[in-house]
Amino acid sequence: MKITAIKTAATAGHGMHLWVKVETDAGITGLGECVHGGVQAIAIIYELRPELIGRDPMQIDAIFEELRRRHVFDGGFAGALITALTGIEIALWDLKGKALGVPIYELMGGKFRDKIRIYADCQVEPNMDFGEIQRVVDYVLERGFTAFKIDLDIGAYSGNRTRGAGLVKDPFNYTADQWEHERMVKLVEMVTTAAGPDVAVAADVHTRLDVPSAIRLAKELERFHLLWLEEPVPPENVAAMREVKRATSTPICAGENLYLRHGFRDLIVQQAVDVIMPDIPKCGGLSECRKIANLAEIYYIPFAPHNVASPIGTMASAHVCATIPNFLVMEFHWLHRDFWSTIITSKEDIIQNGYITLTDRPGIGLDLDETVARQHQYPGTTWFV
Numbered sequence: 089m090k091i092t093a094i095k096t097a098a099t100a101g102h103g104m105h106l107w108v109k110v111e112t113d114a115g116i117t118g119l120g121e122c123v124h125g126g127v128q129a130i131a132i133i134y135e136l137r138p139e140l141i142g143r144d145p146m147q148i149d150a151i152f153e154e155l156r157r158r159h160v161f162d163g164g165f166a167g168a169l170i171t172a173l174t175g176i177e178i179a180l181w182d183l184k185g186k187a188l189g190v191p192i193y194e195l196m197g198g199k200f201r202d203k204i205r206i207y208a209d210c211q212v213e214p215n216m217d218f219g220e221i222q223r224v225v226d227y228v229l230e231r232g233f234t235a236f237k238i239d240l241d242i243g244a245y246s247g248n249r250t251r252g253a254g255l256v257k258d259p260f261n262y263t264a265d266q267w268e269h270e271r272m273v274k275l276v277e278m279v280t281t282a283a284g285p286d287v288a289v290a291a292d293v294h295t296r297l298d299v300p301s302a303i304r305l306a307k308e309l310e311r312f313h314l315l316w317l318e319e320p321v322p323p324e325n326v327a328a329m330r331e332v333k334r335a336t337s338t339p340i341c342a343g344e345n346l347y348l349r350h351g352f353r354d355l356i357v358q359q360a361v362d363v364i365m366p367d368i369p370k371c372g373g374l375s376e377c378r379k380i381a382n383l384a385e386i387y388y389i390p391f392a393p394h395n396v397a398s399p400i401g402t403m404a405s406a407h408v409c410a411t412i413p414n415f416l417v418m419e420f421h422w423l424h425r426d427f428w429s430t431i432i433t434s435k436e437d438i439i440q441n442g443y444i445t446l447t448d449r450p451g452i453g454l455d456l457d458e459t460v461a462r463q464h465q466y467p468g469t470t471w472f473v
């Protein structure tokens with residue numbers, strides 16, 4: 089079997105959802121999804137196309153690593169090149185599963201679990217009172233989720249940087265003043281009270297604190313037993329992250345903007361976090377993230393993927409989560425979007441009662457409804473040409 093064509097299309101959802109279709113001379117096609125690569129990833133895929141046509145699509149890891157190393161000067165460690173290769177890689181896994189008539193998890197050593205626990209990203213606003221927060225939490229829990237995440241830092245709320253007396257929070261300074269610190273603690277207190285003791289709550293700070301501010305916050309949040317505190321400080325300084333982690337019993341999670349095993353190595357080996365959160369359809373794909381998870385597993389660090397993908401990228405990620413021992417929970421970021429199940433041909437929500445159940449369908453196990461997806465076509469992009 090030989091690759092005969094690589095085509096892309098893009099949908100506007102949580103940013104751009106870039107679809108990669110790989111066609112073969114056997115008439116079998118694979119579909120991958122990657123996110124956060126932007127229009128650069130589309131251009132890179134088209135530039136790589138001559139190097140892929142004629143290749144055996146079954147040699148997934150070798151194709152990925154060969155192209156990555158050949159183009160290392162173009163960004164072979166992080167960024168759009170890796171995301172472009174990720175979209176191709178996921179399409180090749182879908183194709184291989186279809187060619188062999190088995191789900192991807194069967195090609196990756198089989199399942200540790202049949203169901204993948206999902207947490208919902210939900211939106212609470214800084215000025216909500218307890219009743220409003222309770223309604224947001226109830227909306228999530230009524231959909232069957234047993235875990236969710238809130239944004240804690242004020243920078244996450246655009247146009248809402250002002251505080252009492254009309255003072256404006258400096259968008260660049262990392263120090264949390266007393267007002268900001270108290271607001272974050274109060275928010276976690278209200279949300280965890282609304283959720284009750286049986287629900288896992290994670291809180292994201294989006295890298296917006298310095299080390300003393302982060303330690304102070306993490307220590308004060310210990311009494312709320314968060315699932316994790318996400319990226320309290322920027323993740324690129326592993327020593328700073330480790331200092332925060334060592335100072336608190338609140339679990340610290342990071343990694344949504346890192347790429348490849350190389351990007352995660354120091355974070356894991358120096359045990360600078362309690363939980364890692366690679367974005368699978370962005371940072372290297374299914375093989376690479378399985379390797380990242382296995383590296384983390386020897387330090388007993390759980391794997392909780394960041395995820396903003398459509399049902400197809402989400403299900404591709406779920407195959408990885410099924411095949412590793414240290415899976416914790418995976419994100420769902422489409423709670424407030426008006427399309428989700430409509431862009432797959434089955435039209436069924438892959439998430440039922442807060443879990444994705446793996447099926448025995450070959451490849452990823454889902455197909456894109458191109459007619460519906462194209463209704464949300466990303467402006468300025470072409471459609472599978």
Ligand SMILES: [Mg+2]
Nearest residue numbers: 292294318344
């Ligand atoms: Mg985050």
